[in-house]
Amino acid sequence: MSSETIALSATGPDAQPIGDRLHSWVTTVDHKKLGILYILYALLFLVIGGIEALIMRIQLIVPENQFVSPQVFNRMFTMHGTTMIFFVAMPILFGFGTYLIPLMIGARDMAFPRLNALSFWLTAFGGLLLYFSFIGGNGLYGAGNAPDVGWFAYAPLTARAFSPGHSTDFWTLGLLVSGIGSIGTAVNFITTIACMRCPGMTLGKMPLLAWLNLIMGGMVILAVSPLTAAQIMLCIDRYLGGHFFDTQAGGSATLWMHFFWIFGHPEVYILIVPSFAFASEIIPVFSRKPIFGYPVMVAATICIGFISFSVWAHHMFTIGMNSYSNTFFTITTMIIAVPTGIKIFNWIGTMWGGKIRFRAPMLFCIGFLFQFLIAGLTGIMLGASPFDWQLGNSYFVVAHFHYVIVGGILFTVFGAFYYWFPKMSGRMYNETLAKWHFWLFLIGFHLTFDFMHVPGILGMPRRIYTYEPGRGWEIWNLLVTIGVFFQALGVLVFVINLLLALRKGEPAGNDPWDAWTLEWSTTSPPPEYNFATIPTVWSRRPLWDIKHPEDPDWKYE
Amino acid sequence: MANCFLIVAKRQIRAEPMSYSEQARRVASRAAGIAVLLAGFLLAANLCYGAPTNTSQIPSIFRPESTPADSIFRLSLLVLSITGVIFLVVFGLLVYSVTKYRKRAGDDGREPPQVYGSNQVELAWTVIPVLIVLVLFLATARVIRSVQDAPEPGGAIEVTAIGHQFWWEFRYPALGVVTVNELHVPVSSSSHPTPTFITLLSADTHHSFWVPRLAGKTDLIPNRVNHMWIDPHETGLYLGQCAQYCGTQHAKMFLRVYVDSKEQFDQWIQEQRKPALANDSADEGRRIFETTACVNCHTVSGTAAAGRFGPDLTHLMSRSTIAAGAAENTPENLKMWIQNPDIFKPGSLMPAMQLNEKDLDALTAYLVTLR
Numbered sequence: 001m002s003s004e005t006i007a008l009s010a011t012g013p014d015a016q017p018i019g020d021r022l023h024s025w026v027t028t029v030d031h032k033k034l035g036i037l038y039i040l041y042a043l044l045f046l047v048i049g050g051i052e053a054l055i056m057r058i059q060l061i062v063p064e065n066q067f068v069s070p071q072v073f074n075r076m077f078t079m080h081g082t083t084m085i086f087f088v089a090m091p092i093l094f095g096f097g098t099y100l101i102p103l104m105i106g107a108r109d110m111a112f113p114r115l116n117a118l119s120f121w122l123t124a125f126g127g128l129l130l131y132f133s134f135i136g137g138n139g140l141y142g143a144g145n146a147p148d149v150g151w152f153a154y155a156p157l158t159a160r161a162f163s164p165g166h167s168t169d170f171w172t173l174g175l176l177v178s179g180i181g182s183i184g185t186a187v188n189f190i191t192t193i194a195c196m197r198c199p200g201m202t203l204g205k206m207p208l209l210a211w212l213n214l215i216m217g218g219m220v221i222l223a224v225s226p227l228t229a230a231q232i233m234l235c236i237d238r239y240l241g242g243h244f245f246d247t248q249a250g251g252s253a254t255l256w257m258h259f260f261w262i263f264g265h266p267e268v269y270i271l272i273v274p275s276f277a278f279a280s281e282i283i284p285v286f287s288r289k290p291i292f293g294y295p296v297m298v299a300a301t302i303c304i305g306f307i308s309f310s311v312w313a314h315h316m317f318t319i320g321m322n323s324y325s326n327t328f329f330t331i332t333t334m335i336i337a338v339p340t341g342i343k344i345f346n347w348i349g350t351m352w353g354g355k356i357r358f359r360a361p362m363l364f365c366i367g368f369l370f371q372f373l374i375a376g377l378t379g380i381m382l383g384a385s386p387f388d389w390q391l392g393n394s395y396f397v398v399a400h401f402h403y404v405i406v407g408g409i410l411f412t413v414f415g416a417f418y419y420w421f422p423k424m425s426g427r428m429y430n431e432t433l434a435k436w437h438f439w440l441f442l443i444g445f446h447l448t449f450d451f452m453h454v455p456g457i458l459g460m461p462r463r464i465y466t467y468e469p470g471r472g473w474e475i476w477n478l479l480v481t482i483g484v485f486f487q488a489l490g491v492l493v494f495v496i497n498l499l500l501a502l503r504k505g506e507p508a509g510n511d512p513w514d515a516w517t518l519e520w521s522t523t524s525p526p527p528e529y530n531f532a533t534i535p536t537v538w539s540r541r542p543l544w545d546i547k548h549p550e551d552p553d554w555k556y557e
Numbered sequence: 558m559a560n561c562f563l564i565v566a567k568r569q570i571r572a573e574p575m576s577y578s579e580q581a582r583r584v585a586s587r588a589a590g591i592a593v594l595l596a597g598f599l600l601a602a603n604l605c606y607g608a609p610t611n612t613s614q615i616p617s618i619f620r621p622e623s624t625p626a627d628s629i630f631r632l633s634l635l636v637l638s639i640t641g642v643i644f645l646v647v648f649g650l651l652v653y654s655v656t657k658y659r660k661r662a663g664d665d666g667r668e669p670p671q672v673y674g675s676n677q678v679e680l681a682w683t684v685i686p687v688l689i690v691l692v693l694f695l696a697t698a699r700v701i702r703s704v705q706d707a708p709e710p711g712g713a714i715e716v717t718a719i720g721h722q723f724w725w726e727f728r729y730p731a732l733g734v735v736t737v738n739e740l741h742v743p744v745s746s747s748s749h750p751t752p753t754f755i756t757l758l759s760a761d762t763h764h765s766f767w768v769p770r771l772a773g774k775t776d777l778i779p780n781r782v783n784h785m786w787i788d789p790h791e792t793g794l795y796l797g798q799c800a801q802y803c804g805t806q807h808a809k810m811f812l813r814v815y816v817d818s819k820e821q822f823d824q825w826i827q828e829q830r831k832p833a834l835a836n837d838s839a840d841e842g843r844r845i846f847e848t849t850a851c852v853n854c855h856t857v858s859g860t861a862a863a864g865r866f867g868p869d870l871t872h873l874m875s876r877s878t879i880a881a882g883a884a885e886n887t888p889e890n891l892k893m894w895i896q897n898p899d900i901f902k903p904g905s906l907m908p909a910m911q912l913n914e915k916d917l918d919a920l921t922a923y924l925v926t927l928r
Contacts, residue, residue: 069903069904070806071805071903074805150802154762154801154802155763156761156762156763157802157803157804247778247779247780248779251780253763253778288660288669289670289671290671292672292673292674292675293675293678293679296674318773318775318801319778320757320781320784322705323701323705323706327697327698327701327702330694330697330698330701331694334690335690337686338683338686338690341686342683342686344647345647345678345682346674346679348647349672349674349678351654351655352654352658352672353658353669353670353672355658355659355660355669356654356655356658356659357660358659366651366655369651373644373648377640377643378640380636380640381633381637384632384633384636385697386700386704387632387697388773389704389772390618390626390769391618392773392800393765393801457617457618458615458616458617458618459615459616459617459796459797459798461765461798461800461801462802463807464808465808467808471614471616472615553671556673557673
């Protein structure tokens with residue numbers, strides 16, 4: 001097998017006709033190609049979801065604006081939220097995991113390569129199904145429309161009485177299909193990490209990225225299943241006369257909320273844990289020190305994984321739960337700040353005493369640390385349930401979770417992009433452009449999401465397509481919208497940098513960052529079989545041991 | 558600094574030398590950027606609290622006028638100060654480590670000491686946050702109980718609020734009054750407490766009652782009975798709106814709470830209890846009202862109109878707005894609303910009535926007699 005693949009890479013992919021190359025991408029079961037497919041697919045949807053955000057922000061730039069109708073605005077926030085969570089954040093994180101896990105644990109592929117391909121294509125077609133609603137949502141008569149029930153689709157707005165046509169069905173089925181893909185990926189991650197590690201790589205010597213993706217995989221299986229169940233129940237309600245959530249026939253609106261948020265809150269951690277993984281790989285390399293407190297980092301993440309399943313009802317503090325329930329979900333929500341705080345301290349501990357190189361991946365990770373700190377603190381505010389009675393469902397919440405998802409997750413994803421791009425493409429990106437990207441995006445991010453907290457405090461609820469002048473909200477909405485343009489400019493620079501680097505970037509070499517994990521020991525891009533001989537490791541930083549044979553890590557671990 | 562605690566394995570090894578001559582300048586510019594951001598934050602905080610000239614209509618949660626909102630406000634000050642201190646400490650550590658431990662120009666290229674961790678330090682930054690969380694939790698639990706489990710005193714006003722797509726129905730069962738969108742409650746003082754206890758129901762989808770200066774929000778959910786209470790300390794108008802996405806016109810489901818003095822409130826109740834006045838001059842309009850689809854949805858007490866799907870119109874002209882606050886209540890706006898509701902509120906469930914000009918004038922003339 002290996003001699004054949006060597007011959008292929010010697011001729012180079014460019015030598016093949018375009019049809020064959022496309023065919024090889026569509027039919028591939030190679031984890032690296034699937035990883036790249038995931039990432040490209042997510043980037044496409046990132047641009048689409050970004051345009052939807054832009055439409056909303058243009059509508060809200062001044063009070064009583066007429067840029068779009070209320071119906072269009074409601075579709076935009078539904079599609080923006082659904083797209084960004086299910087078709088940007090999850091696939092891009094799965095993509096990096098799919099690409100990196102086998103390389104980092106010294107394996108030649110995932111445990112189930114065909115399941116891997118199936119999972120990707122399910123996710124991909126789930127997204128296409130959702131977007132087909134723009135054409136088919138209202139059936140033949142309404143010329144189509146997208147769902148307008150919000151990304152958490154509270155009952156009974158999704159009942160047929162309030163949501164005629166098929167737009168809600170596209171939402172339900174799109175998420176059902178992609179959710180099955182997510183579960184497939186999670187099973188694959190867990191099995192791969194459990195069974196495919198190279199000789200010497202005990203659980204305690206795995207890179208943190210593998211550990212954190214293992215925990216994420218477990219959370220996906222536990223969290224996505226209730227969502228899938230709820231989508232099936234909703235389909236039964238809409239088409240088979242069920243009354244789970246149909247309040248007009250005695251169903252329960254709060255049942256949907258419980259199902260959704262027992263998925264929805266762990267989902268936040270499903271997204272942030274792989275981001276933690278990127279930070280835990282990038283910060284040590286650019287600080288020139290091993291990760292501070294490796295066992296504590298693993299333990300804290302496991303704690304987060306467990307506690308994240310006990311906090312879901314903090315999304316429901318305003319639904320009139322009794323004081324005991326509100327008290328319980330307040331303490332669980334606040335206690336999750338402890339392991340999260342421990343992680344932040346350990347990253348700072350990693351930088352402490354190092355020699356920090358401020359390359360683009362590190363800059364994005366430092367931005368992440370700063371923003372995730374603030375996101376955590378506003379999270380504590382929202383966790384104090386009486387404070388949430390005021391702030392919940394206001395723009396403060398919107399600012400808070402964008403601080404987590406953009407300021408936390410997207411920043412580390414950009415960092416991961418610059419860090420592993422040389423490995424994936426074999427070429428170096430332009431550092432100056434990357435820094436332009438970082439600063440433009442940082443300024444845009446803070447303009448948008450710092451100021452977005454304020455209208456929430458001043459009583460502006462989320463999901464309103466327009467607002468009245470004179471409530472003190474105008475200036476903040478203007479600043480927020482201006483910030484969005486900076487962010488869009490930053491992403492444009494990012495895309496340009498990416499395309500330029502692919503066309504004429506400097507060759508990156510195997511190990512451009514002087515890093516320590518196994519993916520840097522093979523060529524860039526890696527051959528189809530990853531490693532000519534399966535490596536054997538003695539410590540968490542196998543390449544450190546090779547580079548410093550006189551003082552290897554395994555002496556101290 | 559903390560090195561005495563750390564398990565240090567010193568290594569002095571040459572690493573690949575890299576050039577970072579601009580390092581210091583970059584760090585300085587980053588610090589400057591952060592300072593600007595912080596200034597922005599402080600400015601924002603200042604504007605929330607501070608008093609620009611006309612702030613009476615800003616529904617800020619930091620200007621409470623009722624006990625539940627006030628308890629939350631005082632809790633929020635505690636939470637904000639604790640999180641503020643945490644922010645300063647951690648942010649300080651972050652900035653310090655990023656500036657102090659940056660790779661400097663003229664670096665010898667050796668790898669720094671390789672530190673793997675420290676159990677003492679880990680223990681410290683586990684125990685301290687746990688203690689902070691405990692304090693925050695106990696303070697929060699007190700406020701939860703004081704707001705949620707407050708007993709209803711004898712003199713309380715009882716109101717049932719029913720959420721509709723996209724308007725509010727308010728019923729005062731003990732007083733025999735029904736009104737919409739504009740809630741009237743009496744002012745409450747510590748010497749003479751007259752709080753208002755609100756039972757929250759929904760006729761269709763999920764809504765949320767939020768008047769930030771009076772109380773936190775509580776949702777109106779179909780098939781579920783919720784409760785909240787307010788005891789406003791100052792008379793005046795308090796603004797709010799639906800805070801849970803409920804359909805197309807969620808944005809224009811405004812709430813106006815008028816806090817009246819005891820006398821004003823009693824007088825308002827007296828007027829609202831009366832049936833609609835018969836007024837001969839508007840007979841033609843009344844005939845049109847009672848013979849078109851209006852009566853299917855609207856009630857005018859004392860007449861044949863007894864629909865419950867839309868707002869009660871018995872005392873329409875006693876309200877200052879129509880369409881749940883989407884427009885001022887003037888005869889011109891009423892006319893436009895009847896003819897084409899989409900002008901004010903596209904997607905509202907009020908149908909365009911398609912009347913001819915003469916009938917429309919007569920109907921409007923009738924409606925303005927409903928005081």
